[in-house]
Every structure is written in C-alpha cells, then in structure tokens.
Amino acid sequence: MSDRVLHVENLTVDIPLATGILHAVDGVNLHVDRGETLCIVGESGCGKSLTSLALMDLLPTKATRKIEKLELGGESILGYSEREMSDVRGNKMGMIFQEPMTSLNPAFTIGNQMIETLRRHRNLSNDAASELAKRMLEKVGITAAGQRLGQYPHQLSGGLRQRVMIAMTLLCEPELIIADEPTTALDVTIQAQILLLLKELQSEFDMGLVLITHDLGVVARIATRVAVMYAGQIVEEGTAKQIFENPLHPYTRGLMRCIPVPGKTKRGTPLGSIPGMVPSLIGDFTGCRFADRCELARDVCRQSDVPLRDPNGKVQAYRCIHSIEMLAKGGVA
Amino acid sequence: MLYYTLKRLGLAGLVALTVSFISFGLLYISSDPAIAMAGETASDADIEAIRQLYGFDRPILVQYFDWLQRAMSGDLGKSYYFRTDVSALIAERLSTTMTLGVSAITFAIVLSVPLGVAAAIRPNSLIDRIALFLSVMGQALPSFWFALMLIVFLSVSLRLLPTSGSDTWQHFIMPTIVLGYYAAPAIMRLTRTGMLEVLSTDYIRTARAKGLRPRVVLFKHALRNAVIPVVSLTAVQFGFMLGGSIVVETIFALHGAGFLAWESITRNDLPTVQGLILVFSLFYIVLTFFADLLNAWLDPRIRIN
Numbered sequence: 001m002s003d004r005v006l007h008v009e010n011l012t013v014d015i016p017l018a019t020g021i022l023h024a025v026d027g028v029n030l031h032v033d034r035g036e037t038l039c040i041v042g043e044s045g046c047g048k049s050l051t052s053l054a055l056m057d058l059l060p061t062k063a064t065r066k067i068e069k070l071e072l073g074g075e076s077i078l079g080y081s082e083r084e085m086s087d088v089r090g091n092k093m094g095m096i097f098q099e100p101m102t103s104l105n106p107a108f109t110i111g112n113q114m115i116e117t118l119r120r121h122r123n124l125s126n127d128a129a130s131e132l133a134k135r136m137l138e139k140v141g142i143t144a145a146g147q148r149l150g151q152y153p154h155q156l157s158g159g160l161r162q163r164v165m166i167a168m169t170l171l172c173e174p175e176l177i178i179a180d181e182p183t184t185a186l187d188v189t190i191q192a193q194i195l196l197l198l199k200e201l202q203s204e205f206d207m208g209l210v211l212i213t214h215d216l217g218v219v220a221r222i223a224t225r226v227a228v229m230y231a232g233q234i235v236e237e238g239t240a241k242q243i244f245e246n247p248l249h250p251y252t253r254g255l256m257r258c259i260p261v262p263g264k265t266k267r268g269t270p271l272g273s274i275p276g277m278v279p280s281l282i283g284d285f286t287g288c289r290f291a292d293r294c295e296l297a298r299d300v301c302r303q304s305d306v307p308l309r310d311p312n313g314k315v316q317a318y319r320c321i322h323s324i325e326m327l328a329k330g331g332v333a
Numbered sequence: 334m335l336y337y338t339l340k341r342l343g344l345a346g347l348v349a350l351t352v353s354f355i356s357f358g359l360l361y362i363s364s365d366p367a368i369a370m371a372g373e374t375a376s377d378a379d380i381e382a383i384r385q386l387y388g389f390d391r392p393i394l395v396q397y398f399d400w401l402q403r404a405m406s407g408d409l410g411k412s413y414y415f416r417t418d419v420s421a422l423i424a425e426r427l428s429t430t431m432t433l434g435v436s437a438i439t440f441a442i443v444l445s446v447p448l449g450v451a452a453a454i455r456p457n458s459l460i461d462r463i464a465l466f467l468s469v470m471g472q473a474l475p476s477f478w479f480a481l482m483l484i485v486f487l488s489v490s491l492r493l494l495p496t497s498g499s500d501t502w503q504h505f506i507m508p509t510i511v512l513g514y515y516a517a518p519a520i521m522r523l524t525r526t527g528m529l530e531v532l533s534t535d536y537i538r539t540a541r542a543k544g545l546r547p548r549v550v551l552f553k554h555a556l557r558n559a560v561i562p563v564v565s566l567t568a569v570q571f572g573f574m575l576g577g578s579i580v581v582e583t584i585f586a587l588h589g590a591g592f593l594a595w596e597s598i599t600r601n602d603l604p605t606v607q608g609l610i611l612v613f614s615l616f617y618i619v620l621t622f623f624a625d626l627l628n629a630w631l632d633p634r635i636r637i638n
Contacts, residue, residue, distance in 0.1 A: 094543075
C-alpha cells in the first residue's frame with residue numbers, strides 16, 4: 001500500500017442555496033497509486049471540479065465538505081489546519097487549472113510566480129530557485145527559458161501559459177497532481193502536446209495524476225483507470241480498458257455511443273445521444289439518479305439508492321440494479 | 334515603460350495646451366474685457382483707449398500666443414481687484430490648499446483602503462457593515478454640517494482644537510477630517526469592489542493552490558491588482574480637493590486657492606479666475622499623468638504590449 005498516493009472515502013460536498021441544499025458531490029470514493037492516471041469523466045455540473053477542489057481543500061467558502069478519509073501518501077491530511085494544508089498544497093499535491101489565460105497573475109513575471117512557490121516550500125536562495133525554475137521550464141518544453149522567466153503572462157500564448165502552469169506545479173515534485181480540464185481551453189493540436197507532456201512528466205516523476213475531463217478522447221489517450229461521474233456520484237469505475245471495451249452502466253454505455261469510431265461508424269448515421277436532462281440535485285434525492293433517462297429503468301430503481309458494486313471482484317464497479325450479463329447484452333432481457 | 338511615459342507626456346502636453354486655450358477664451362466668453370476693465374462710468378473713448386493699451390484689438394490668436402508666452406514665464410496678468418500679480422497671489426494661497434489637500438487625501442487613503450480590504454475579505458461581516466455605514470455617512474453628510482459639528486464638539490465643547498485659521502498644524506486637523514472623509518467613501522467602495530472581484534479570480538485560486546500564505550495571497554497577489562482603479566480615482570479626488578475645497582476653506586477660514594477662486598468669481602476678477610482655472614487644470618493633468626505612470630508600473634499589461 002505504500003504506492004497509494006491518494007485515498008478518499010465518502011466525500012460529500014453540499015452547497016446551500018436559496019432554494020435548498022445542493023448535493024453537488026455525494027459519497028465519492030477515490031484512490032490513485034503512484035504512476036497511475038485516474039480520469040474522472042462526466043458532463044458539466046456533475047461535480048467533478050468540486051471533487052478536485054475538495055481534495056485540495058479549496059472549495060468556495062459557502063460549500064461544505066464532509067469526508068471520512070483523506071490520505072495523501074499514506075498519511076491522513078483530514079484534520080489538517082488551514083496552515084498545515086497550505087504546507088501540503090503546491091508541495092506534496094499540486095493543481096493545474098482549466099483556464100491558462102486567467103490562472104496566472106497578470107501583475108507578476110513568470111519567474112516571480114515560480115520562484116515564490118519554490119521558496120514557500122523549500123529553503124532556497126533566490127538564485128537557486130530561479131535556476132530550478134528555469135530548468136523546469138526547459139523540462140516542459142519551453143525554449144529560451146531564462147528569458148521567459150522575465151516575461152509576464154500576457155506575453156505568452158495559451159499553450160505556453162499552460163506549460164508554465166504545469167512547470168510551476170511540478171517545481172516541488174509533488175506526489176499527486178490534480179489537473180482540472182487542463183486542455184479544454186486550448187486548441188486541438190496544443191491539447192495533444194500538453195497531454196503527451198503530462199503523461200511523460202508523470203512517469204518521469206512517478207506521480208499520481210488525477211485528470212478531470214469531459215473529453216473521452218483525452219481519457220482514451222491517458223487514463224489508467226476511469227471513474228465516470230453522473231449527478232454528483234460515481235456511477236462506474238474501472239480500468240480504461242474495461243470502461244472502453246465493456247462499459248456496464250447505462251450512462252457510460254450512452255456516452256460511448258456518442259463517440260464516432262473511425263472505420264466502424266458509418267458516414268451519415270446519427271451519433272448516439274442520451275435523451276432527457278440531469279435531475280436537479282437540490283434537496284433530497286432517492287433512487288438511481290439516472291433512472292429518468294434510462295431505458296432499463298424499473299420502479300425499484302426509483303425506490304431506494306443504488307450502491308456502487310463490483311459483483312465479480314474485477315475492479316470494475318457500477319451503480320445499477322441490473323446484472324452484468326443483462327447490461328452487457330444492452331439491456332435485452 | 335519609456336515609450337509609454339513619453340506617449341503619456343505628449344498627451345498631457347496636448348491636453349494642457351487645449352486647457353490653456355479654453356481658460357484664455359474665458360475672458361472673451363463672459364464679456365468684452367475692455368468694458369469690464371474700464372468700469373461702469375467709462376466713456377466710449379476710455380474703453381477704446383484701454384482696448385488698445387491692453388491689445389484687445391489684435392487678432393485673437395495673436396493675443397493667445399502672447400498670453401501663453403507670458404503665462405509660461407509665470408506672468409498671469411494682474412488681478413482686477415487686488416491690483417497685484419495673479420501668479421504671486423495664487424502661489425501664496427496654494428501652499429495652504431496643498432497642505433490641506435495632501436493631508437486630506439492621505440487621511441482618506443489611510444482610512445478607506447484598509448477598511449475596503451477588510452470589508453472585502455469578509456463580506457457581510459461586522460467590519461463590512463461598519464465600513465458600509467461609514468461610507469454611506471460620508472456620502473450623505475453635507476461637508477458644511479459635518480464641519481460645524483466638529484467645531485461644536487472639538488473646539489467649543491472640548492476646547493481641543495482651534496476653530497479657524499491656518500497658523501499651526503492643529504488648525505488643519507478638522508479641515509483634513511472633513512475633506513478627507515468626503516473623499517473616503519468612493520475610495521473605500523472601489524477598494525472593496527475591486528478586492529472582491531480580484532479575490533474570485535482564477536489566479537488567486539492558483540496562488541492558494543500553490544500553498545502561499547493568506548497574507549501573501551492577499552497583499553501581494555490580490556491588492557496589487559485591486560488598487561489599479563483606485564489609483565485613478567484617488568488622483569481625480571485629489572485634484573478635486575485642490576480646487577473644490579471652497580466650502581471647507583470658507584468654514585475654517587483657511588484662505589486657500591479654493592477660497593480665492595470663490596472670491597474672485599463673486600468680484601468678477603477675471604484674470605485671477607483665469608489663472609486659477611489654468612493652475613487647477615494643470616494640477617489635474619499632472620496628477621492624471623502620475624496616476625497613469627503608477628498604474629503602468631502596477632499593471633505590466635499597460636506598459637508592455
């Protein structure tokens with residue numbers, strides 16, 4: 001178990017609103033090993049970003065986090081004070097955000113922002129920190145790194161800024177990196193480069209990586225394991241191979257039907273889509289959250305909550321009352 | 334930064350030139366200056382003589398450049414009322430106004446920026462409410478009433494401070510409070526709004542995700558970006574204090590430039606009014622120039638394209 005970088009049990013995030021309490025994240029369990037990439041997939045509003053912020057303890061002030069177990073590198077960081085957490089952030093656990101254009105402070109140079117991170121967590125001279133920052137910029141593929149240190153974020157393109165963000169996150173060689181849609185705001189060619197870079201750096205530094213995305217193409221490229229989130233819950237979890245080759249949960253299966261497969265999907269045939277809408281998560285909710293959009297839904301689905309289960313002990317768990325056999329046949333009973 | 338400074342400087346020069354032309358023109362917009370100078374009982378021949386003596390019969394542009402040349406060498410003409418040099422008159426009054434203006438704007442900044450920041454850190458908290466109360470009060474209280482109340486309490490009842498005059502630094506305390514408190518609400522609200530906005534930005538989240546201490550996040554990463562609009566506002570407020578502190582100067586009998594402006598307007602002392610308008614406008618221009626430079630230093634996006 002020494003390889004386990006992150007272990008989370010029963011994470012819940014509630015946001016009080018005028019109309020009631022929004023149960024944004026509900027009972028999420030996660031674990032990531034060293035060198036492993038866990039992709040959390042789901043559509044907008046399913047709670048994946050809040051999950052990542054909750055792990056960093058950076059939730060918006062009005063959101064409340066409940067969590068049973070939160071271990072980083074085998075050590076519980078659950079009871080940490082804000083001060084202790086700030087020693088962990090940027091040091092043992094780093095985060096890369098979606099918007100490289102706005103995630104760097106416009107008023108300070110790249111060098112300034114990198115050096116302050118290093119000097120916050122390491123006892124280094126300004127020159128030594130500057131040298132390390134420069135080397136890290138080179139590592140993420142930035143040319144003329146020494147010169148870049150003196151530049152301001154607005155002088156860099158989006159792709160470069162995201163590279164800078166990645167370099168900044170890696171400075172203290174964290175055990176775990178959480179990347180929240182790191183490529184969504186970039187154009188497609190840059191996306192591929194950044195993903196490749198993340199993958200390389202991850203194996204070089206032997207880190208755990210949690211990658212949050214709604215892009216199944218990204219997942220297919222990079223994931224070791226996948227957790228599919230729907231309406232605040234994990235509805236299916238397994239290795240990337242299991243999820244792509246043998247999806248079980250009707251929602252995951254629906255998602256897979258939405259992707260065109262080269263050579264398989266015929267030109268002119270409409271892509272799959274999932275009818276209906278995500279249910280409101282305000283107030284209490286009983287039963288399967290996907291039931292209203294599911295063609296396999298029965299009355300029992302709505303009567304009690306459905307647990308995430310792994311009946312065959314194959315690490316592929318799903319949150320549905322139906323048997324694996326039935327789901328594998330596409331619900332034809 | 335050098336390019337930006339030169340560009341701003343050129344712009345400031347152009348604005349100054351325009352302003353000088355307008356303030357020169359004031360003399361002609363209001364009335365015929367020869368008639369005004371000659372007085373009510375003068376005959377047509379007298380008026381014509383004055384017109385030629387002072388050169389009012391020449392083309393207006395010639396007169397303007399002549400005036401401008403003299404203004405640049407510090408000669409703003411003679412006051413109709415005091416019969417002395419306008420520039421000497423203004424210089425004498427300006428020191429009082431400057432002392433008051435500088436201390437009032439300092440008081441306003443020291444009061445409102447920390448309160449604005451504290452209010453933004455904890456919105457809707459007690460401190461936020463106190464700040465809101467203070468700023469609504471500052472906005473709503475007429476300066477003259479507030480000034481009189483201060484005199485009643487601090488001078489008359491408690492006998493702590495002198496009521497009026499400008500002899501010692503104690504004379505400036507109450508005027509500073511009144512004038513500074515008048516300017517404080519806008520600065521406070523803008524600091525609070527700016528700070529709230531900056532605190533919700535992505536780069537503040539990044540700063541926290543890097544593990545930076547709250548103090549560093551707040552004062553290095555947030556404040557620097559939040560004060561940029563505050564700098565411009567403060568410059569305008571300061572310019573306003575130099576020219577518009579007539580009420581405060583009158584109540585506390587501080588004979589500054591604002592008071593002189595009011596006197597000169599009621600006396601139809603056009604050269605003095607003209608000189609004051611020129612000086613006040615130049616102050617505004619200089620202040621705006623420095624505010625722009627300060628902002629460019631704070632925000633690299635302004636100075637580097």
